[in-house]
Amino acid sequence: MNQERLFKVLLGPHITEKTSMTSGTATQVVFKVATDASKLEVKKAVQQLFEVTVDSVRVVNMKGKTRRTKTGLGHRSDWKKAYVRLAEGQDIDFSVAE
Numbered sequence: 069m070n071q072e073r074l075f076k077v078l079l080g081p082h083i084t085e086k087t088s089m090t091s092g093t094a095t096q097v098v099f100k101v102a103t104d105a106s107k108l109e110v111k112k113a114v115q116q117l118f119e120v121t122v123d124s125v126r127v128v129n130m131k132g133k134t135r136r137t138k139t140g141l142g143h144r145s146d147w148k149k150a151y152v153r154l155a156e157g158q159d160i161d162f163s164v165a166e
Contacts, residue, residue, distance in 0.1 A: 069112045077105045077113040081162050082149050095154040101127070103148045110150045121155035 079100040087098040101110055107125040114122050128151070132144035154160070 069109065069116070073109070074113050074116060077102050077109050078117065083162065090151075095156065095158055097152050097154065097160050099150050099152060101148050101150045103129075103146065105148065105150070107150075110152065114152050118160050120158040120160060123153045123155050125153075126151040 079102065082098040082100045084098075090096050090098070097114075099110070099114070105127075107127055110127065111122045111125050114120065114125075128149050130147050130149060132146045135142045135144065
């Protein structure tokens, strides 16, 4: 995979209450990814950037919400998230170490 594309596939971790509950029981991490990224690209990017072994990747297209503003209706952008299941014994820690 092209090194430049590698950094454009993963946009960042998606940390919510739901994703933190799933990461506690299983070795699963959720990322916000580029809308044109494929499962294979996400898998290769995670393996190369974090030096872990990936078992599987599930990708979900999230539709942007319609919001009412004072000038009318607005629409948030559509985005994509990826559920990445790591191999047994592998872990990615996003907490800030001081």
